Amino acid sequence: MITKNADNPTKTTEVEQNTLLEIKNLKKYFPIKHGILQRTVGHIKAVDDISLTVKKGETLGLVGESGCGKSTIGRTIIRLYEPTEGEITFKNQNISHMKERELRQDVRKNIQMIFQDPFASLNPRKTLRMILGEPLKIHYNHSRKKQEEIIGELLEKVGLSSKFLNRYPHEFSGGQRQRIGIARVLTLNPDLVIADEAVSALDVSIQAQITNLMQDLQAELGLTYIFISHDLSVVRHISDRVGIMYLGKLMELGTKADLFQEPLHPYSQALLSAVPTPKKQKTVQRERILLKGDIPSPANPPKGCVFHTRCPHVMDRCKQEVPSLLQVKKDHFVACHLY
Amino acid sequence: MLMSALLEVKNLKTHFFKKKQVIPAVDGMDLTIKKGETVALVGESGSGKSMTSLSIMRLVPSPGGKIVDGQIMYDGKDLLTISENDMVDIRGNDISMIFQEPMTSLNPVLTIGDQITETLIAHQKLSQREAKKRAVELLEMVGFSRAKAILNDYPHRLSGGMRQRVMIAIAMSCNPKLLIADEPTTALDVTIQAQILDLMKDLSNKFDTSILLITHDLGVVSEVADRVIVMYCGQVVEESSVNDIFENALHPYTQGLINSVPSIDDDIDRLESIEGNVPTPDQFPTGCRFAPRCPKAFDKCSLHMPTLKKIDERSIRCFLYEEEQS
Numbered sequence: 001m002i003t004k005n006a007d008n009p010t011k012t013t014e015v016e017q018n019t020l021l022e023i024k025n026l027k028k029y030f031p032i033k034h035g036i037l038q039r040t041v042g043h044i045k046a047v048d049d050i051s052l053t054v055k056k057g058e059t060l061g062l063v064g065e066s067g068c069g070k071s072t073i074g075r076t077i078i079r080l081y082e083p084t085e086g087e088i089t090f091k092n093q094n095i096s097h098m099k100e101r102e103l104r105q106d107v108r109k110n111i112q113m114i115f116q117d118p119f120a121s122l123n124p125r126k127t128l129r130m131i132l133g134e135p136l137k138i139h140y141n142h143s144r145k146k147q148e149e150i151i152g153e154l155l156e157k158v159g160l161s162s163k164f165l166n167r168y169p170h171e172f173s174g175g176q177r178q179r180i181g182i183a184r185v186l187t188l189n190p191d192l193v194i195a196d197e198a199v200s201a202l203d204v205s206i207q208a209q210i211t212n213l214m215q216d217l218q219a220e221l222g223l224t225y226i227f228i229s230h231d232l233s234v235v236r237h238i239s240d241r242v243g244i245m246y247l248g249k250l251m252e253l254g255t256k257a258d259l260f261q262e263p264l265h266p267y268s269q270a271l272l273s274a275v276p277t278p279k280k281q282k283t284v285q286r287e288r289i290l291l292k293g294d295i296p297s298p299a300n301p302p303k304g305c306v307f308h309t310r311c312p313h314v315m316d317r318c319k320q321e322v323p324s325l326l327q328v329k330k331d332h333f334v335a336c337h338l339y
Numbered sequence: 340m341l342m343s344a345l346l347e348v349k350n351l352k353t354h355f356f357k358k359k360q361v362i363p364a365v366d367g368m369d370l371t372i373k374k375g376e377t378v379a380l381v382g383e384s385g386s387g388k389s390m391t392s393l394s395i396m397r398l399v400p401s402p403g404g405k406i407v408d409g410q411i412m413y414d415g416k417d418l419l420t421i422s423e424n425d426m427v428d429i430r431g432n433d434i435s436m437i438f439q440e441p442m443t444s445l446n447p448v449l450t451i452g453d454q455i456t457e458t459l460i461a462h463q464k465l466s467q468r469e470a471k472k473r474a475v476e477l478l479e480m481v482g483f484s485r486a487k488a489i490l491n492d493y494p495h496r497l498s499g500g501m502r503q504r505v506m507i508a509i510a511m512s513c514n515p516k517l518l519i520a521d522e523p524t525t526a527l528d529v530t531i532q533a534q535i536l537d538l539m540k541d542l543s544n545k546f547d548t549s550i551l552l553i554t555h556d557l558g559v560v561s562e563v564a565d566r567v568i569v570m571y572c573g574q575v576v577e578e579s580s581v582n583d584i585f586e587n588a589l590h591p592y593t594q595g596l597i598n599s600v601p602s603i604d605d606d607i608d609r610l611e612s613i614e615g616n617v618p619t620p621d622q623f624p625t626g627c628r629f630a631p632r633c634p635k636a637f638d639k640c641s642l643h644m645p646t647l648k649k650i651d652e653r654s655i656r657c658f659l660y661e662e663e664q665s
Contacts, residue, residue, distance in 0.1 A: 005617070065528035114397065174614045203383035208599035208612035230528065233558075237601035237610065260603065274533035275603050276558030278585055290537065291530045294498045 020192060020224050021054040021077065026086035028076050032299060044299045046072040048248035049086075051325070054192070059218065060223040061256075061304030063232055063271075067298055069248040070228045075193045077226070078111050079103060085339075090192070111138055112190040116197035116219050118177035122169040128155070128180060129165045136185045154183045158213060174204035182213065186221070194226045199234060211238060232275050236260055241331070244268045247298055247306040250325055254332035264334045305337065313338060344412075345549050346372045346395070346434075346517055351409035353387075353394045355620075362620040364390040364404070366573035367649065372517065377550040378544060379564035379581075381557065381596070385617050387573040388553045392519045395551075396436055397426050420559075424480055431462045435510040439522035441502035445494040451478075452490030462513045477508040481538060500531035504538070511542060518543075521553045536563055557600055561585055569593050572618065572628040579653035587654050592629045627658070635659060 027050075029043040046069045054060050062070045072157040077080045077088060079095065081136055088096040095107050115121040122131060132151045136142055142150070152162030158179040169177060171241060178198065185193055195214070199207045217223060229235050235242055236256060243253040244267065252265040263269045270289040291310045302309050308318040317337050353365040365387040372378050380388045394406055397418060411418040413433070418426065426645050430436075438444040446454060455477060456470035465473065471490070476485035481504040494502055510518055520539065524532040524556060540563055541615065543550050552564060560567055565582045569577045569592065577590040586592045598611035615632040618624065624631055630640040639658055647656045 065530065175616055203617070204557070205383060205595060205599050205613035206616065208601075208610040209614075211601070212612055214611055232529070233601040233603040236603055237607070256606075270530060272603065274529045276536070276556070277564040277603055278530070278557035278561045278597060278600060288533060290533060294500055294531070295528070 018056050019053050019093065020056045021226075022087075022089040023053070023073075023077070023326055024051050024087040024089070025074070026050045026076065026088065027084045027086045028072050028081055045248045045301060046298060047076060048301075050245075050248075050250050051086075052243060052250065054224060054226060054255060056191075057218075057222055057224055058240040059227055059238055061235035061242040062226065062228045062245060063230060063235050063242065064245035065230060066293060067247070067295060068245040069298070070230075070245050071196050073245075074113065074196050074226060074228050078194055079107075104138075109188045110191045112185040112188060112193050114178075114181050114185055114193060114195040115199045117201055118174050119201075122177060124169055127166050127168055128133055131169075131180065132184055132187055135184065137186055139157055150187065151183075154186055157186070157217070158183045158217075159209075160284075171284055173206075174202055175209060176339065178202060178206075178210050179213065182217070186217070189221070190223070192224045192226065193234070194228070196228045197230070198227070200229060200231060213283075214238065232272065233277070236320050244271065247296065247301050249335065250333075251336070252332075252334050253325065258329075258332045264328065264332070264339060265307075265336050266311050266313050266338070270310075271311075305335075343373045344371050345374045345376075345414075346370070346394065346551075347410075347412040348391070349410040349412070351391065351394055351411065353390050353399055353404060354406045354407050356406045357403070360621060363573050363623070364620065365394060368409070368570075368573070368575060370568060370575075372549050372551060375543070375549055376514070376566065377552060377564050378553045379554060379560040379567045380570060381554060381560055381567060381619050382570035383555060383596075385619065386570040386573075388570050389521055389572075391570075392436070392551065392553055393520055395519065396430060396434065428569045429461075431458055431515070432513045433515055434512070434513040434517045434519065436519040436521065437503070437506050437510050439525055441499050441506055441526060444506060445502055447494055450491055450493055451497070451505055455490075455505070455512060458509055458512050473512070474508075477512055478505070480511070480542075481505075481508045482534075498531075499527055500534060503527060503531075503535055507535075507542070509536065511546070511548075514546060515548060517549045517551065519551045519553070522555070523552070523558070524559060525554070532559075539563065557597060569596070572623060572658065573620070574628065574652065576629065576646055576656045577654065583653060589650075589653070589660060590599045590629075591633045591635050591659075592656050595632075595634075629657075 028047040029045055031040040032042045032044060034041040050073065062073065064070045072081065076083050081095050086096065087094060090107060090111065133147055136147050136150065155162050155164060155309055158178060160179055172180065179302045199210050202210060215238065218225060227235060229239055239256055241255050242259050244251050246267050252259065263272050270291050273287060273289045289312065293310050296309060304320050305318040305323050308314045315337060323335045323337050325333045327333050328339050348368055348370040351365055351368040351561060355362040355364055368391055380386045380391065395411055399406060406419060452471065452474055455474040459465045459470040459473055474490060475486045478489055483489050524535050527535060536559065539550065542548060554560060564581050566580055568575055571592050577593045584593065588597055595613040599613060601610055613632050624641065626641040626643055627645055630636045633640065645656050645658045645661060647654050648661055
């Protein structure tokens with residue numbers, strides 16, 4: 001079962017051009033309720049009109065600061081949240097308003113998620129056998145022996161031992177727990193894995209182990225990742241294409257090389273320049289663009305371009321018109337009036 | 340060097356006692372901070388960096404934790420022998436601290452003004468009115484444009500970055516000579532982190548304040564620190580200037596740490612990672628504590644504990660470099 005994708009070309013040889021997931025004008029608004037009648041007084045626009053595609057076998061990185069909606073996108077794709085508007089197409093199937101039962105039959109198996117906090121995402125009262133066996137029990141009807149075999153194999157694959165089957169989560173360190181989280185995702189052999197801040201809670205040396213593991217598994221099983229993180233260096237390391245988000249909007253989307261060497265959007269430029277880097281030699285002295293002020297609240301985003309309140313290149317037009325995401329060159333999109 | 344040393348920690352040992360078990364959180368720590376210098380204390384979780392800072396402030400959680408050995412020399416006095424009352428005078432006036440969580444380190448039911456003036460009234464013996472005036476100055480100093488209005492606001496009205504600025508204002512309120520910053524930017528977004536780091540650099544230059552910066556982020560270290568101390572399992576494994584450590588790290592642990600951070604400026608196919616996990620204090624190996632994870636370990640490493648050796652301006656705890664010298 002695990003070797004289902006073994007004959008597929010791996011990511012390094014040739015990226016298959018077919019689209020695995022397509023999002024069109026996706027919106028997710030959370031109502032703000034107020035008062036004794038719980039009337040809706042406004043909306044938090046967590047994800048506001050985002051369109052993008054994910055190709056088979058690639059890693060799409062989504063970065064942004066807290067409150068930019070990157071996690072909401074992940075959770076909406078996996079349908080933990082009901083989208084407010086827009087379309088999600090997975091494997092040529094519109095799943096944006098699919099019923100729960102239909103979802104479970106076909107889609108749930110194929111889109112899986114790795115969560116941020118390895119301490120909160122595993123049930124402390126269940127052994128690894130139960131944690132990893134549960135998805136198999138729901139979706140397949142394997143014999144107990146077969147199930148045990150699959151789980152054992154998976155544990156070895158993520159660098160743990162099949163002897164651990166009777167242990168509880170508290171017996172493992174953060175890094176090991178994240179490996180368990182990855183093993184759980186792989187039990188169903190998904191096509192698309194959404195990793196929401198999968199390495200952010202880990203120490204740097206462990207972070208490198210998990211990042212390497214994720215890359216190895218991708219090459220071996222032909223997985224597609226949506227890698228959501230606030231850490232630009234990790235995103236750069238693992239992704240093929242990267243999208244930069246700000247206040248629910250996609251500001252820039254491009255290949256890793258384009259985006260990191262030549263960021264076009266003023267926000268991308270500021271964000272990249274703000275990352276402190278351990279420099280071995282002070283060769284690349286990037287000029288730091290200091291942004292003034294804080295991120296506005298997503299409940300009351302600025303009119304026009306959402307970034308205009310902090311943008312160093314702001315023009316009058318930015319305060320009125322919302323810029324749309326336009327292609328500036330092949331595979332490089334920017335939402336800014338400058339271009 | 341002896342002349343200008345502001346704080347000198349010698350052989351500090353902070354242990355925790357749990358059911359007859361001794362947990363050596365800090366185990367023989369040496370540390371010198373000169374006047375006006377920014378020293379970064381780097382290590383992964385559980386390396387004892389936060390406990391070191393709490394020991395300096397004499398704020399080790401008790402019961403449970405205890406400073407069992409060592410000296411903390413500040414201004415000719417040993418902070419471990421003076422009375423609690425004298426220590427209260429030193430906290431805030433001479434040494435102050437910023438904590439990691441700007442969300443939880445401010446009192447939610449007091450206004451920002453109350454919290455800043457409290458420090459001033461307690462330590463500087465200012466009157467209510469003077470304290471208020473000074474509080475406005477302080478808030479302006481850390482970059483608030485509407486300082487007067489902020490005074491009457493409660494912490495929940497401020498964002499993470501603003502709260503951390505308030506914390507810095509409180510910490511700087513009595514012109515301390517040493518500022519201990521425990522992961523001051525870890526909980527913040529990168530653009531906000533850049534603002535706070537800039538602010539700390541400015542203030543340190545302006546008031547000649549020494550900073551002990553505790554962090555796990557090597558990027559932050561290279562931005563602000565003059566000297567770096569790397570800790571592993573309660574001990575110092577390497578100490579050197581910032582340039583030396585990024586250009587030529589000596590200890591295998593430091594090398595591993597630097598190599599496991601992906602760079603934002605160039606592409607690498609694969610990250611070098613350090614095998615295994617940080618051992619918990621009850622599983623510390625005999626011999627070098629890094630030996631089980633060290634790619635260069637040899638027989639001697641698992642038998643004996645290397646000492647912290649001085650080589651020129653740097654210190655290192657590793658047998659690889661002891662051999663060379665003898």
